[in-house]
Amino acid sequence: MKPSLWISLMILPVLTTLETPTVAQAVEQDRSRVREAQQAIRRLWSPEETERELGKKEVVRIGNDAIDPLISLLIDIIRNPEKPRFPTGLEQRGSEIWQRFLEVPRTGAAAFFDIEITARLRNDVIALLGELRAAKSAPLLVEIMENRIMDNLFEKMRPEMTALANIGAAAVPYLISSIETAKQKALSVQFPDPRTDEERTRYVMTQTARTQLRAAMVLGEIGDPRGLPVLQRLLEPTSDLNLVRPETVVVKHAIKQIQDRAK
DSSP: OOOOHHHHHHHHHHHHHSOOOOHHHHHHHHHHHHHHHHHHHGGGSSOOOOHHHHHHHHHHHHHHHHHHHHHHHHHHHOTTTTSOOTTTTTTHHHHHHHHHHHHHHHHHHHHHHHHHHHHHHHHHHHHHHHTTGHHHHHHHHHHHHHHHHSSSSSSSOOHHHHHHHHHHHGGHHHHHHHHHHHHHHHHHHOOOOOOOOHHHHHHHHHHHHHHHHHEEEEEEHHOOOGGHHHHHHHTTTTOTTTOGGHHHHHHHHHHHHHHHHOO
């Protein structure tokens, strides 16, 4: 065997090892990226707005590796709404204020809501998922959209709706399903206290219309033609979906948004 060939055969495995990371190395790199994402997300707890903004920029820079930790945090917030959350460094003070609030709600409410950050944290996480176009978060964001308590007589784009619009096409199937299943979900609600048939009927109509209207608004913002059939059915007098008559102008606007974008 020629010396040059022998040397090449000896060096090749070494070069291959250097160029190709081992499974262990790849796993460690993944863990490192997740830790980096978690550290950036943790900055959202800061009492300083500048620090929080830096954390948001870092999350966006990290990109896809930040999506799962963001979703996990949002699930914790949604599933445990009664759990108080306080800014970094103010946990002890927050706990003391929380205890006073529990003891005397009327006098302790203002101080508690000044320091408790759950709502701000939830909105920050939702906005970041939208900015990252996190398609896998769409089902959770739709759930939040459906369950949000109406706090105004006029519906408008809320944080989770804006995030869904930013996610775009990947969110469309979930929004269509939200419209189609709105009445069924409303009918399945179990009330903790007795309700008359009239009260139940009013709830079903209101909740169905609210969900359909919100989903229609987001579909209009996205502008995907796949949303047209379900929106057009909302306007049909004989349609089972048609429970949004007072808001037909919004549905018509959503249809026009989609049609205009297709031109």
